[in-house]
Ligand SMILES: Cc1cc2nc3c(=O)[nH]c(=O)nc-3n(C[C@H](O)[C@H](O)[C@H](O)COP(=O)(O)OP(=O)(O)OC[C@H]3O[C@@H](n4cnc5c(N)ncnc54)[C@H](O)[C@@H]3O)c2cc1C
């Protein structure tokens with residue numbers, strides 16, 4: 188039987204397409220990586236995924252899993268044609284088990300929808316990506332993503348207990364168990380988290396959840412320059428405070444956020460740090476005072492956000508600020524490259540200094556924002572996408588940003604993943620470990636059908 | 645495609661935020677049925693992608709509700725891109741049968757329903773009460789004239805106390821043509837001439853589609869008001885009784901989000917009874933599914949969208965109030981358990997002795 192017929196037989200004819208215009212829509216994610224699939228299939232359950240993989244494995248056809256396609260590294264882009272497996276339709280929350288502090292979901296559940304469902308129970312799912320409203324949990328797990336809360340609550344890897352995974356040959360396995368800890372052999376859950384669709388297709392996830400904190404306070408601290416801010420962060424964290432969020436905003440980010448119509452504009456400053464502390468009412472008061480007193484010698488001013496409304500407004504605007512820089516100038520578009528470096532906390536002031544010299548050298552403004560509390564800095568660059576020369580400078584600047592982060596002992600991707608956008612740095616960052624990674628990949632997917640061309644393998 | 649359109653497409657950073665709001669994407673689920681997909685289809689077409697039936701399906705299932713434009717962090721305008729691309733394709737003679745038939749119907753009958761009857765039948769005896777000239781004129785619209793004659797009559801009865809008249813020979817405002825990619829120059833020229841004859845400086849309409857078109861697609865020669873705006877300015881003259889009712893209000897996309905008429909209808913409602921908002925409301929209100937040619941081109945989809953909007957109606961209300969006949973029709977046909985009424989009907993209840 189022809190492949191298309193077999194696919195139709197598995198999922199029904201309405202859930203497979205080879206229409207050029209539809210394929211076009213699946214030929215990119217939010218990165219600059221492009222690749223045209225030959226088929227897009229939207230399976231509805233594990234059995235269908237398993238049958239699809241049996242079929243593609245038999246014929247050696249590439250399969251690229253995809254959630255919402257909000258990834259910033261080209262992870263969900265098909266580089267060798269074949270099938271794009273759109274899992275966003277498998278979007279049921281299967282079980283909210285409050286007694287066991289667990290939730291079971293299908294991979295296509297959108298992050299924000301999970302939190303909406305948990306809120307009435309007084310619980311939440313702490314990893315908090317800026318793309319919460321649109322990204323899927325499958326994508327977040329596959330990219331080992333995180334967000335603003337990771338400095339206190341950790342990244343997605345701290346929450347996944349068990350995954351149902353369809354392996355390259357169609358076998359369905361479970362990687363973990365319902366227990367909070369287990370010493371039963373290799374940690375396959377950890378292996379799958381961050382595997383970017385190269386080792387298997389996640390069809391179910393069992394994850395831990397957390398009670399909503401009773402109270403929180405957000406402090407807005409203004410600084411004369413980014414380095415001062417960097418130093419303040421190092422001091423606060425060394426002082427034993429674990430903020431639930433610690434975000435840096437440079438001047439350009441502040442401008443963009445203020446253009447977002449914030450009811451209470453952010454202070455006019457070179458750099459702002461947003462500290463959030465959460466917990467019990469008395470606890471947060473005490474921690475907020477500590478942050479204030481530690482920061483005192485660095486800041487030009489510091490204030491506490493007035494109420495929950497202002498806090499929500501700040502975080503909502505902050506989440507999508509990366510895309511919003513495009514608003515500053517009608518001719519310019521944000522291009523996501525070199526946007527996700529991480530460095531050891533102590534190196535933050537150093538990295539910030541180097542970023543400003545890369546900016547000067549390239550003649551491109553580099554907006555800097557991000558989860559500075561865990562060393563994760565997002566850099567945002569805008570260009571006129573019709574100007575070849577600006578593209579060249581942009582890519583050069585991105586390359587320097589990556590190399591600088593590595594030189595400081597950091598990583599080229601703290602949360603967005605490698606995909607194919609950052610594959611070339613894997614050898615530099617992981618050294619001989621890349622050979623081990625390739626060996627694991629080969630053992631689990633000998634025909635190399637799962638998301639080929641990713642992770643620099 | 646125009647360079648400005650291509651620039652507009654490149655404003656999109658493909659972040660996918662619009663996936664969370666596009667009501668059509670929620671129903672269909674294929675990437676091409678959401679705003680980001682439509683931007684990519686438009687980009688594809690600009691790069692030579694064959695204009696197949698699925699390209700039309702992607703472009704024409706958009707209700708032009710503007711939700712994506714409202715939330716797009718990057719400041720892109722998928723709604724505008726869709727409308728412009730529909731126009732560019734029509735200019736090249738590329739359109740669906742449904743578009744072709746709609747165009748034929750409107751150009752031959754001068755109304756969006758293909759009606760051959762007199763547009764002023766709803767007036768009945770009132771025909772003698774129509775002034776020849778006035779500063780304000782009530783633009784009835786096709787749905788008002790042919791499908792909701794009682795609402796048209798109620799509206800006129802309310803407005804005529806304030807010396808508002810009618811156009812001698814009104815024709816379709818052109819909205820259905822323009823939203824589906826056609827020019828409506830003849831209809832526009834005709835209505836402008838009529839407005840000139842009456843000498844009106846302000847045109848009042850009770851329809852979100854007419855409002856949007858009169859305001860944004862006509863030359864800026866007169867002011868445009870929605871009936872709710874006019875009524876809210878004359879609340880004290882209306883002598884409204886307070887009613888023991890609780891209603892909810894559905895914002896028509898082209899009135900509320902796209903043109904900012906959000907407060908006036910609410911002021912009128914609150915002057916009469918209690919208002920309990922829908923789950924999404926104001927600028928973020930979900931679309932009823934009727935606009936952008938979806939009602940005529942994809943009726944089944946349109947009703948699914950209406951059902952989703954109806955699921956946002958709060959508990960314990962007596963009526964769903966709208967201020968657009970297309971929304972009214974779509975929500976009613978979507979199977980509302982609660983009666984859907986026009987704002988002027990609520991006003992009429994409050995004026996009954
Ligand atoms: C404006 C914006 C803000 C962002 N902010 C953050 C942030 O704060 N933190 C963060 O971590 N990321 C952020 N991201 C990046 C992105 O949203 C995340 O990486 C997200 O988790 C990707 O999810 P997705 O569903 O879109 O996955 P996709 O992009 O569709 O896929 C991502 C990867 O996961 C694989 N994959 C998807 N589903 C499965 C599955 N079921 N099984 C196996 N593999 C699968 C794909 O093959 C691909 O390699 C942001 C992106 C944007 C555009």
Ligand code: SF4
Pocket residue numbers: 510655656657658659660661662663679680683712715716717718719720721722
């Ligand atoms: S249209 Fe706007 S919201 Fe949608 S993907 Fe593009 S940039 Fe994001």
Ligand code: SF4
Pocket residue numbers: 665666667668669678679682705706707708709710711712713722723
């Ligand atoms: S205008 Fe409405 S229907 Fe059209 S793409 Fe935007 S959100 Fe979807």
